[in-house]
Amino acid sequence: MNFANILRQHTAALRALLVLTVILGIGYPVMIWLFAQLPGLKDKADGSLVDLGGKPLGSSLIGQLYTDAGGNPLPQYFQGRPSAAGDGYDPMATSAGNLGPESVVDSPDKPSLLTLVCTRSAEVGARDGVSGARPFCTDTGVGAVLSVIGPRDARGTVTAPTRVISVNQLCPAAPFVATYEGVAVECAEPGADYAIGQIVPIHGDTTDPAVPADAVTASGSGLDPHISPEYAVLQVNRVAAARGVSPERVRALVGEHTDGRTLGFLGEPRVNVLQLNLALDGLERVCLM
The missing domain is CATH 1.20.5 (Single alpha-helices involved in coiled-coils or other helix-helix interfaces)
Known part of the structure; x- marks a missing residue:
């Protein structure tokens, strides 16, 4: 060439x-x-910014925390769903928790997805005055999971338990059940490995949790600004009491800020938490005038 x-x-x-x-x-x-x-x-x-008096307060597309300096939820505000994005709703660290349905046994430095759900459910229940009980959770807010040790059949199922451990309840905690198939249940010794046993989640008596699923699980992005109408209604009495207004007025605001399914059939009804809380602040200013 x-x-x-x-x-x-x-x-x-x-x-x-x-x-x-x-x-x-x-x-x-x-x-x-x-x-x-x-x-x-x-x-x-421009980011769907929401402002008040020319001052940007957030975006209607990104959730935010309503907590005090110690990270405690402020009772006068509706709370959003949990977030796995950085320290919470961080657009620069958007992510999910990367924990799946098989994450039921706590590790020494990280709780399982099941225990996270159980803990959050107990906290929401205590905060909003309802039962935080849900399937596969103990009364203390951890995953109700047993490691059952003993001989197994061809399918790997333990046929005659010789030892049973409540793996998410460290000693000296009292196991959530006293016995399993006639064998006394033990608490878990810190640092011990019970992987040799068959992992058996226990459903428990709760079939219809009072705390909705979106109150205890994070979205895939960690930025979801919405909650379900059911979770919003659950918080009405607490918010009304903290603000000194009637629950009926707060419930009416929830209804006004509830959006239906997109195009009538996509997704689920939802409530934008930022817009609802701003409406609450506006209601309080009107009451003070």
Whole structure:
């Protein structure tokens, strides 16, 4: 290949680079930006910011924490669902907890998904005056899981237990059940490995938890700004008492800020927590006037 051919090829490549840079690196972004400034789209392109008196208070698309300096939930505000994004609703650390349905046994440095759900359910129940009990949870708010040790059949099922340990209840805690198939249940010794046993979650008596699922599980992004109407209604009495207003007025606000399914059939009804809390603050200002 002579020098002239090499020069032509490199010149053609350079022209293609310059043309594509202008089209895709400049023209396309500018076109998208101009399109985003059209009425009806500008608010979403700017981040769907919610402000009061010209001061941005958050985005209707991203949840936020309503806690005091110690991380304790403020009783006068509706609480959102848990978040696994950084320290909570951090857009720069959006993520899920990466724990699946088989995460039922606590590790020394990290609780299982089941124990997280049980703990959150107990906390929400205590905060909002309902039972925090739910299936596969102990009364103390950890996963109700046993390691059953003994001979097994061909399918791996223990046929005659010789030892049973409540793996998520460290000694000296009292196991949530006294016996299992006639064998006394032991508490778990710190640092001991009970993987040799068959892991058996125990359902318990609770079949219809009072605490909704979205109150105890994080969303996939960790940024979900919505809660279910059921979780919002659960919080009405607490918020009303903290603000000194009637539950009926707070319940009416929840209804006003409940959105139906998208297009009538996509997703579930939902309540935007930021907008609801701002409406509550507005109601309180009106009452003080």
